[in-house]
Amino acid sequence: MDARLPDAIGRFKVLSLLGRGAMGVVYKARDPHLDRMIAIKVVRADLLTGPDRDTYLARFHDEARIAALCRHDNIVGVHEFGFAGGEPYLAMDYVDGIPINRAVSRGTRISLPEATHIALQILDALDSMHDAGVTHCDIKPANILLTRAARLKITDFGISRLIDMAPAGAPLMIGTPSYMSPEQCLGDKVDRRSDFFSLGAVLYELLTGERPFQGLAYTDTVFKLINQPHHALSALRPELPTEISTIIDLALAKKPEDRFADSGSFTAALGRVPMEDDKPAVLFARQDGRAFTVFDYASPATVPTHGGQDIETVRWTSPAPGLPAAADCPEAEQDVVSVEKIQDALADADMATEPARERRGRTTGMGPFFAVSCRKTGYWRQRMVHTLLSPFLGYRPQREED
Numbered sequence: 439m440d441a442r443l444p445d446a447i448g449r450f451k452v453l454s455l456l457g458r459g460a461m462g463v464v465y466k467a468r469d470p471h472l473d474r475m476i477a478i479k480v481v482r483a484d485l486l487t488g489p490d491r492d493t494y495l496a497r498f499h500d501e502a503r504i505a506a507l508c509r510h511d512n513i514v515g516v517h518e519f520g521f522a523g524g525e526p527y528l529a530m531d532y533v534d535g536i537p538i539n540r541a542v543s544r545g546t547r548i549s550l551p552e553a554t555h556i557a558l559q560i561l562d563a564l565d566s567m568h569d570a571g572v573t574h575c576d577i578k579p580a581n582i583l584l585t586r587a588a589r590l591k592i593t594d595f596g597i598s599r600l601i602d603m604a605p606a607g608a609p610l611m612i613g614t615p616s617y618m619s620p621e622q623c624l625g626d627k628v629d630r631r632s633d634f635f636s637l638g639a640v641l642y643e644l645l646t647g648e649r650p651f652q653g654l655a656y657t658d659t660v661f662k663l664i665n666q667p668h669h670a671l672s673a674l675r676p677e678l679p680t681e682i683s684t685i686i687d688l689a690l691a692k693k694p695e696d697r698f699a700d701s702g703s704f705t706a707a708l709g710r711v712p713m714e715d716d717k718p719a720v721l722f723a724r725q726d727g728r729a730f731t732v733f734d735y736a737s738p739a740t741v742p743t744h745g746g747q748d749i750e751t752v753r754w755t756s757p758a759p760g761l762p763a764a765a766d767c768p769e770a771e772q773d774v775v776s777v778e779k780i781q782d783a784l785a786d787a788d789m790a791t792e793p794a795r796e797r798r799g800r801t802t803g804m805g806p807f808f809a810v811s812c813r814k815t816g817y818w819r820q821r822m823v824h825t826l827l828s829p830f831l832g833y834r835p836q837r838e839e840d
Contacts, residue, residue: 443455443465444465446467446522447465447467447478447480447522447527448520448521448522448527449469449470449471450467450468450469450470450476450478450527450529451467451468451470452465452466452467452478453465453466453467453468453475454466456477458482459594459596460596461481461482461485461494461497461498461596462479462480462481462482462498462528462596463479463480463481463482463483464477464478464479465477465478465479465480466478466532467529469529474532475532476517476529476530476531476532477514477529477530477531477532477533478527478528478529478530479527479528479530480525480526480527480528481494481495481498481525481526486525495526497596498526498528499519499526501528501595501596502516502519502526502528503519504572504595505528505530505595506519507570507571507572508563508566508567508570508572508595509566510562510563510566510567511589512559512560512562512563512566512589512590512591512592513563513566513567513591513592513593514530514531514533514583514591514592514593515530515531516528516529516530516531517529517530517531530593531591533583533585533591533593534585534586535583535584535585535586535591536583536584537579537580537581537582537583537584538556538579538582538583538584538590538644539578539579539580541584542579542644544647545647545648546647547644547645547646547647547675548644548645550645550678550679550682550711550713551713552644553641553644553645554682554708554711554713555588556582556590556640556641556644557637557640557641557708558705558708559589559590560577560582560590560592560637560640561637561701561704561705561708562701562705563590563592564577564592564630564633564634564637564701565700565701565702565705567592567633568630568633568700568701572595573628573629573630573632573633574592574595574633574636575597575622575628575632575633576594576596576597576614576617576636577592577617577633577636577637577640578614578616578617578636578639578640579640579643580614581593581594582640615651615656615659615660615663616639616649616650616651616652616659616663617636617639617640617649618632618635618636618663619631619632619635619636619694620635620663620664620692621694623660623663623664624664629694630700630701631694631695631697631698631699632694634689634697634698634701634704635689635690635691635694635697637689637704638650638685638686638688638689638690638697639651639689639690641685641686641689642668642671642686642690645671645674645675645678645682645686646669646671646674646675648669648674650668650669650690651663651666651668664692668686668690670683670687671683671686671687679711679712681707681710681711681712682711684707685704685707685708685711688707689704
């Protein structure tokens with residue numbers, strides 16, 4: 439990766455680094471022609487020097503085309519795709535805000551009205567996106583930006599419709615396991631209902647302070663996501679109305695056909711949830727280890743929403759010190775592995791494993807995406823898959839997939 443900040447990318451004057459993601463680097467820049475700030479994304483230099491250069495360039499161009507299809511107030515807009523010095527760049531809206539995973543302290547439970555306000559804005563954006571024929575495939579807190587006016591913006595179309603675009607035609611499983619739908623984890627076809635699952639996981643985390651599926655390693659997370667139910671919302675927040683628990687259960691259903699069919703039905707269900715009458719003490723908690731409050735109630739604003747309910751929100755009084763002001767760069771990189779490699783490993787495992795037995799206890803040492811075998815194999819076969827895949831995937835402890 440480039441350690442030095444470029445002076446300019448094309449006509450854009452680079453001002454600062456906003457962050458790095460799995461595939462791209464994002465800078466804050468100024469457009470001298472229009473005298474405005476933008477965010478400009480480029481492909482990581484180390485990816486453009488390898489044998490898969492053409493593949494990454496094609497994916498980046500696809501990201502630009504897909505993002506350009508999505509025009510909505512709750513979606514980060516794309517202005518321009520071009521080349522500078524032979525390398526591609528993508529110019530986007532500069533959002534003066536922060537991802538909600540940085541605004542909300544880990545483990546914090548926010549109020550039902552505020553969580554609903556967030557979900558409704560995301561659903562409005564998803565409705566527009568899905569009408570344009572786009573499935574985002576990576577809805578998570580790090581890809582939801584919160585502006586000073588408490589407006590949400592979806593960003594990062596880097597893996598939208600990339601499931602079938604792996605090098606050499608091999609399918610990919612790519613994304614952030616804690617928020618991926620079971621079908622996305624398994625490399626199956628995804629549609630709008632996969633995005634609803636991811637939004638359900640985000641809503642669950644906002645309300646409970648916990649992710650619905652979280653393990654000590656990627657394999658634990660994926661196994662739980664595919665095979666185990668989430669902890670009931672009513673057990674963690676018994677004071678919340680049963681309607682919101684039902685909505686969470688529908689959104690996090692294992693089978694796509696058991697979830698909401700469209701954003702309209704999801705939105706209507708949220709509109710029927712009775713809201714709390716009392717104002718919560720804090721909208722978002724203090725950032726861990728920092729002595730400041732991102733939001734306060736000095737200037738409340740009432741935002742009307744569906745179902746005749748009024749949701750009280752607040753205006754952002756000051757930026758959070760030490761946090762970037764815009765992002766298209768989730769902190770954790772997505773994991774990518776070829777399904778073909780997993781299938782080859784499974785074929786070898788069939789010839790070498792002991793008879794399958796029921797899985798006992800927790801397995802934490804297998805490659806990130808053993809999930810293809812979860813529904814059909816036993817414990818020992820899964821262990822063999824890990825052994826065979828280790829040269830490709832390696833082992834590392836569970837990271838925080840923000």
